[in-house]
Amino acid sequence: MSYAESKYAPYDFANRRHIGPSPAEMTEMLNAVGAPSLDALIDGIVPQDIRLKTPLTWGKALSEQGVLNRLREVAHRNRxxxxxxxxxxxxxxxxxxxxxxxxxxxxxxxxxxxxxxxxxxxxxxxxxxxxxxxxxxxxxxxxxxxxxxxxxxxxxxxxxxxxxxxxxxxxxxxxxxxxxxxxxxxxxxxxxxxxxxxxxxxxxxxxxxxxxxxxxxxxxxxxxxxxxxxxxxxxxxxxxxxxxxxxxxxxxxxxxxxxxxxxxxxxxxxxxxxxxxxxxxxxxxxxxxxxxxxxxxxRIVGVSIDARGNRAYRLSLQTREQHIRREKATSNxxxxxxxxxxxxxxxxxxxxxxxxxxxxxxxxxxxxxxxxxxxxxxxxxxxxxxxxxxxxxxxxxxxxxxxxxxxxxxxxxxxxxxxxxxxxxxxxxxxxxxxxxxxxxxxxxxxxxxxxxxxxxxxxxxxxxxxxxxxxxxxxxxxxxxxxxxxxxxxxxxxxxxxPLGSCTMKLNATAEMMALSWPEFSDVHPFAPDSQTAGYAEMLRDLEAKLCQITGYDAFSMQPNSGAQGEYAGLLTIQAYHRARGEGHRDVCLIPTSAHGTNPASAQMVGMKVVVVGVAPNGDIDMADFRAKAEQHAANLAACMITYPSTHGVFEETAREICEITHRQGGQVYLDGANMNAMVGLSRPGDIGSDVSHLNLHKTFAIPHGGGGPGMGPIGVKAHLAPHLPGNPQAADSGAVSSAPYGSASILLISWAYCLLMGGEGLTQATKVAILNANYIASRLKHAFPILYSSKGGRVAHECILDTRVMKDRAGVTVDDVAKRLIDSGFHAPTMSWPVAGTLMVEPTESEPKAELDRFIAAMLGIAAEAEAIVAGKLDAENNPLKRAPHTVEDLVGDWDRPYSREAACYPAGAFRVDKYWSPVNRVDNVYGDRHLICSCPPLESYVEAAE
The missing domain is CATH 3.40.640.10 (Type I PLP-dependent aspartate aminotransferase-like (Major domain))
Incomplete structure (x- = not known):
C-alpha cells in the first residue's frame, strides 16, 4: 500500500508537516490527473533506466522533539x-x-x-x-x-x-x-x-x-x-x-x-x-x-516610481545579471x-x-x-x-x-x-x-x-x-x-x-529545522576555532555528507561553496584540476545547452573555459545531433559539459545517460546542475546516471530558506576520481578555496541536516513524488486555459511546468507581466517569468503546498484567463482593464472610481482572500524610469513628500 493510499500515513511520519496534501487530497488529485496511484504516476514520468534500485535509508525519521534533542546532543559537543x-x-x-x-x-x-x-x-x-x-x-x-x-x-x-x-x-x-x-x-x-x-x-x-x-x-x-x-x-x-x-x-x-x-x-x-x-x-x-x-x-536596489508617480523601490540595472548576459556575464x-x-x-x-x-x-x-x-x-x-x-x-x-x-x-x-x-x-x-x-x-x-x-x-x-x-x-x-x-x-x-517559482523550489522551512541557528553553541563559533572545540559541527558535517552521498550517488562532498553559482564555479575548478593532474590542462571547452541556467555559462567563463552552445530541439530537449557533433568537433579540448536534470523545461529527458557517455568518450567530465534535485531525491541519483559532479542548492531542495534573496548553500558532490581536487582550507597555501570559511556558511547546514533527520529516506522520497504530483495537478487543471509548453511523451511534466501565455498576448494584448501583476491582487507571487522561454510562466508548486492552496492558485489563473477572454469579447476595455492596471492598492479605492470595471473586480479577483487579503503597497513599478534615473541610496525625506504631491 502506498503512502498516499494509507489511512494512517499522516500520523506515521514526522515528515507529514513537509508534505502538503493529505492522503485523501492526493487521491482526488490523482483522479484529476488520470493516474491510478502515486507510484503509477511516477513510473510514467521518471525513466526506468535511471530509477534508484534501493531505497534511501538511514534509520527511522525522527519526530520534531527527536530532531531537537539530536541537535542539542551535537551542540553540546561544541565548546x-x-x-x-x-x-x-x-x-x-x-x-x-x-x-x-x-x-x-x-x-x-x-x-x-x-x-x-x-x-x-x-x-x-x-x-x-x-x-x-x-x-x-x-x-x-x-x-x-x-x-x-x-x-x-x-x-x-x-x-x-x-x-x-x-x-x-x-x-x-x-x-x-x-x-x-x-x-x-x-x-x-x-x-x-x-x-x-x-x-x-x-x-x-x-x-x-x-x-x-x-x-x-x-x-x-x-x-x-x-x-x-x-x-x-x-x-x-x-x-x-x-x-x-x-x-x-x-x-x-x-x-x-x-x-x-x-x-x-x-x-x-x-x-x-x-x-x-x-x-x-x-x-x-x-x-x-x-x-x-x-x-x-x-544586486543593486534603486528608487523608481509606480503608476501613480509614488516612490517605489526595485532592483536596478538587471541587464547586468548573468541570467541575461550568460557567457558574456562579468560575474556569476x-x-x-x-x-x-x-x-x-x-x-x-x-x-x-x-x-x-x-x-x-x-x-x-x-x-x-x-x-x-x-x-x-x-x-x-x-x-x-x-x-x-x-x-x-x-x-x-x-x-x-x-x-x-x-x-x-x-x-x-x-x-x-x-x-x-x-x-x-x-x-x-x-x-x-x-x-x-x-x-x-x-x-x-x-x-x-x-x-x-x-x-x-x-x-x-x-x-x-x-x-x-x-x-x-x-x-x-x-x-x-x-x-x-x-x-x-x-x-x-x-x-x-x-x-510557485519554477526552478527556485520555495518549499516549507520547518520551524524545528530553524531553531538551532540561534543557539550559541552553533552561532558563536569562530570559523578558525581549533578542531578540538568544534566536534559537534564535525559530526553534523560528516553525517550530512554521508546522507548527501547516499542521495546523489557521489563519493565525496565539499560544503565550502556558499551559493549555487559558487557550487558551479567550484565544480568546474575541480574538473580543471583533474585534467591538469592527468597532463591534460589544455582541455578548456565546455558544452552548454541554450536551455541551461544563466549561471552555467557565466561560471564557465569565470574559470576561463570556452563556452560552446548546444541547441535544443523543438520539444525543448537537448538536440542530440548537435551535442554529438560538437562533442566530436572539440574532442581534443573538451573539458566538460553542463546539463540540468530534470531539464529546465520540467521534463525528464531520456537521453541523460547518452549525454554522459558521449562526453566521457571524448575525454570530458559531466557537470549536472542540481537545481532541480527536488524531482530526483529518492527516485534517481545523478552519480548513477553518469555525471561526475553536481552542486546542490540546499536553499531549494534541502529546506534552507531563501531569505529574500539569500543566504544559500551550494555544496558540490563528486565521484571518487575528482575528490582529491575539491577546494581546501582557505588558510592553507594553494588550497583552491572558493570561499572565506572552510565550510562556507556552515551554520545553515544545520537546517538541511535537520530536514534529512526529520524526513528520513522514505519521507524524502515521498516528498519528491508529491512534488511531481502537485506539478502535474496544476498542469492538468490549467492546460485548457494555458497550453503546457513542454511535456513527456505521456503528456506528463516533472516537478514544474511551463504555462504558455503568448497566445493571450496575441489574442488580447495581455503580456506575461500583466499576468504576474494581476496575481498579486489574488495574493500570489508570480511564477518564474519568461524563462527559459520568453512570454511564459514556469510553475513549481513543491510538495509543501496543500490542495486548497493549489486550488486557490488555479482559480486565480483561470480568473485571469477569463478576464483575457473578456477583453477578446469586448466586455473589458483593451487598455483600461484589471490586468493592465494591476496590482491594485488601497489608494486606488480612495476618491472617485472612473474605471470601466468595478472596485470588487479590481481588488477581489478569483483566489483572493476576502478577510486576509494581501494589499500591494504600490502600484505597478516603472522599471525604465528607475534605470534612467538611477538612485541607489535613501533619498532625503522631503523627496518622499514631493513624490506624493
Missing amino acids: VMTSLIGQGYHGTVTPPAIQRNIFENPAWYTAYTPYQPEISQGRLEALLNYQTMISDLTALDVANASLLDEGTAAAEAMALCQRSAKSKAGAFFVDHHCHPQTIAVIETRAAPLGWQVIVGDPFADLDPSKVFGAIFQYPGTYGHVQDFTAVIASLHAAGALSVVAADPLALTVLKAPGEMGADIAIGSTQRFGVPMGYGGPHAAYMAVKDALKRNMPG VCTAQALLAVMASMYAVFHGPEGLKAIAERIHRKAVRLVKGLEAHGYKVEPDAFFDTVTVEVGAVQGAILKSAEAEGINLRKVGTTKIGIAFDERTRRSHTEAIWRAFGIDRKDDDLSHEYRLPEALLRTSSYLTHPVFHMNRAEAEMTRYMRRLADRDLALDRAMI
Whole structure:
C-alpha cells in the first residue's frame, strides 16, 4: 500500500508537516490527473533506466522533539569560547528585537529574491538602508546589496578592476596584510584566468605600472592602520584601480576609503549584529565610484516610481545579471546575502551613527588598556597605532600562552611561530582582558577608566555618515519593532502564500529545522576555532555528507561553496584540476545547452573555459545531433559539459545517460546542475546516471530558506576520481578555496541536516513524488486555459511546468507581466517569468503546498484567463482593464472610481482572500524610469513628500 493510499500515513511520519496534501487530497488529485496511484504516476514520468534500485535509508525519521534533542546532543559537543582570533570574524551582539523580528521571523526569511518589486517593498527598503549605510561609511557613490563573504567580494573586486582599468597589465597586487583566507580566494579566482597575483608590502613592493589593480586591508589582519592615499594616487597615474578591504565598524572612527581615493571598497558586515556561525552566513559589501556602477557585480536596489508617480523601490540595472548576459556575464553572482544585509542594516538603524561610533570607541579603548598592561610587563606589541587588533611578540612561549588562554576560555590567534594576535570586539569585557593578562603571566586588574586612544591622528574620521532620518529614528524598542513589522507587512513571503517559482523550489522551512541557528553553541563559533572545540559541527558535517552521498550517488562532498553559482564555479575548478593532474590542462571547452541556467555559462567563463552552445530541439530537449557533433568537433579540448536534470523545461529527458557517455568518450567530465534535485531525491541519483559532479542548492531542495534573496548553500558532490581536487582550507597555501570559511556558511547546514533527520529516506522520497504530483495537478487543471509548453511523451511534466501565455498576448494584448501583476491582487507571487522561454510562466508548486492552496492558485489563473477572454469579447476595455492596471492598492479605492470595471473586480479577483487579503503597497513599478534615473541610496525625506504631491 502506498503512502498516499494509507489511512494512517499522516500520523506515521514526522515528515507529514513537509508534505502538503493529505492522503485523501492526493487521491482526488490523482483522479484529476488520470493516474491510478502515486507510484503509477511516477513510473510514467521518471525513466526506468535511471530509477534508484534501493531505497534511501538511514534509520527511522525522527519526530520534531527527536530532531531537537539530536541537535542539542551535537551542540553540546561544541565548546563555546570567547574567540578573539579576528581575521574578519568578530563577536557581536544581535539586538534581541532584531533576532526575534528579523532573523527568526518567517516573514523575512521565507521571502524570495525581490524580482517582483511591488510585493517586496519592505525588504527593498531595508536593503536600500544597507546600501546607504555602506556608501556613507566608505564615502563611495554606489553600493550593492550584497555579496557572499569578504574573500569572494575581494575576488569580484579584482575582476572588476581587470575589466575596468585602463592599464592592460596582467597582474593584481595584494597587500600582505590582507586576511589569509582573502588572499587564498583571490589566488583561486585569478589562476584559471591567467592573472598573476603579487603579494607584498604596498609601500615597498608595489610597481603600479605592472598591475591592473591592487587591494589593501584596512585595518590590516595584524592590526596595522595605514594611509593608502599616496599609493592609490600612484595606481591611478598608471591607469590601475584600487580596492580597500575595510572593516565597516572601524570606518566610524577612521578615514573612509573613498576619502583616500579608492575606486572600490569591499568587506564584511558580520560584526553588525550577525553571529559568526562557524563561517556564515554573513553579508559582504561592495561600494564603487559612480563610473563603475554598471560593471559592479551583485544586486543593486534603486528608487523608481509606480503608476501613480509614488516612490517605489526595485532592483536596478538587471541587464547586468548573468541570467541575461550568460557567457558574456562579468560575474556569476546569483544569491545575495539579503537576510543578513537586512540584519546589518537594522543594526545600524537600531544604534544610529552615534551608537556605532560609541561601540567602536569602546572596543578601541579596551584594546588600548590591554596593550598598556602587556607593555608594562615587557611585551613588544605592534602596531603603535591600531583599532581593535594587535600582534604580540612572545618568542618560544607562544604555544604555552595560547594553551593558557584556552584554559581561560579564550581563543587567540597563532601568528607565525613567535607571535600572537588579539582582536577585541563588542562582547569583550574587563574579565576577558584580565584573563588574557593571566595567560601572558600578568596579574593585573583592569581598573583603568581613562579614555586613552592610539588611533592614528592623521586618519581620524572627520566626515559625517548615516545622516538620513532613518538612522535617527526613535530607537525605543516599541518604535523599532513597529518599523520592522511595517516593512514585513509590505512583503509577500511563504508565511502568507504559495510562491510557485519554477526552478527556485520555495518549499516549507520547518520551524524545528530553524531553531538551532540561534543557539550559541552553533552561532558563536569562530570559523578558525581549533578542531578540538568544534566536534559537534564535525559530526553534523560528516553525517550530512554521508546522507548527501547516499542521495546523489557521489563519493565525496565539499560544503565550502556558499551559493549555487559558487557550487558551479567550484565544480568546474575541480574538473580543471583533474585534467591538469592527468597532463591534460589544455582541455578548456565546455558544452552548454541554450536551455541551461544563466549561471552555467557565466561560471564557465569565470574559470576561463570556452563556452560552446548546444541547441535544443523543438520539444525543448537537448538536440542530440548537435551535442554529438560538437562533442566530436572539440574532442581534443573538451573539458566538460553542463546539463540540468530534470531539464529546465520540467521534463525528464531520456537521453541523460547518452549525454554522459558521449562526453566521457571524448575525454570530458559531466557537470549536472542540481537545481532541480527536488524531482530526483529518492527516485534517481545523478552519480548513477553518469555525471561526475553536481552542486546542490540546499536553499531549494534541502529546506534552507531563501531569505529574500539569500543566504544559500551550494555544496558540490563528486565521484571518487575528482575528490582529491575539491577546494581546501582557505588558510592553507594553494588550497583552491572558493570561499572565506572552510565550510562556507556552515551554520545553515544545520537546517538541511535537520530536514534529512526529520524526513528520513522514505519521507524524502515521498516528498519528491508529491512534488511531481502537485506539478502535474496544476498542469492538468490549467492546460485548457494555458497550453503546457513542454511535456513527456505521456503528456506528463516533472516537478514544474511551463504555462504558455503568448497566445493571450496575441489574442488580447495581455503580456506575461500583466499576468504576474494581476496575481498579486489574488495574493500570489508570480511564477518564474519568461524563462527559459520568453512570454511564459514556469510553475513549481513543491510538495509543501496543500490542495486548497493549489486550488486557490488555479482559480486565480483561470480568473485571469477569463478576464483575457473578456477583453477578446469586448466586455473589458483593451487598455483600461484589471490586468493592465494591476496590482491594485488601497489608494486606488480612495476618491472617485472612473474605471470601466468595478472596485470588487479590481481588488477581489478569483483566489483572493476576502478577510486576509494581501494589499500591494504600490502600484505597478516603472522599471525604465528607475534605470534612467538611477538612485541607489535613501533619498532625503522631503523627496518622499514631493513624490506624493
